[in-house]
Amino acid sequence: MSISDIKVRSNRKTVFVYIIASIVALVVNSVYGIFSHGVSSGAMTWMFLYPLLGGAFFYVVMGVLIPTANRINGYRKFYNLYNSGIATLTVGSFLNGILEIAGTSSPYTIFFYFAGGLLMAVGSIAFSFKLLMAVSTKEIK
Template sequence: MLDINKGNSKKQFAKIIWVYVVLSLVAIIADKIYDIFGHGVDSPAMTWMFLYPLLGGALFYLIINMLFPHINGNHGFRGFFNMHNSGVATLNFASFLKGVFEIAGTSSSYLKYYYVVGCLFIVVGVINLIIVVINKNKVHQ
């Protein structure tokens, strides 16, 4: 049974990483499509928005998988997973909106709230992950 769980853990992490890689590609494609209709106006926020899912998602989960390969079966991992994914999604959406506004030649004072909330989601998620790791280590001692 333990071998089955180990295999499922690796498959789950691989699926998460691939989803984030695909989301990065979607962000790149969205930027290129928006460039076509942007009348030659470009936005760094939209150009680089693919980094949120690539670094904050795929690379982050790859590192977690290397450091704690079977953590996703632990109690509390789902809370981290949901908070972290919400943070990455919020930051990516904020970058997309900022890019749209820059290309349109306008701005919004509400964008900073997206960045703050996205960062808070990620910080709370990482704190949750640390608690899960600490609790896992206490159980194994």
């Protein structure tokens, strides 16, 4: 097994983990819905979309368009920043859903969305810059 096989397998593992996270988010919403006395929250209902679209779908598309992306120097930094953004958005949506179901709100939940979006944006911009540098120096094809 070569290092490139391990890296491709790592991308598949990331997609698999994000699909599992989406399923867990759906199950959490369903279980929480049972005990919420018929009250629901849009934030909690749709929180599964962050790991599904932002995570699994994003990495599938990236794997198709840029299959050698994980060979770029600094890829792990992008990976960690971007994944932290997805996690922050998911947790923020969950917390916002709990507060909505409880019949209250907090002015601080907006910070989850801001921080999550910022982490994703910084990770994506850093990766785009590294990708352009890698292509211009012929590090990857």
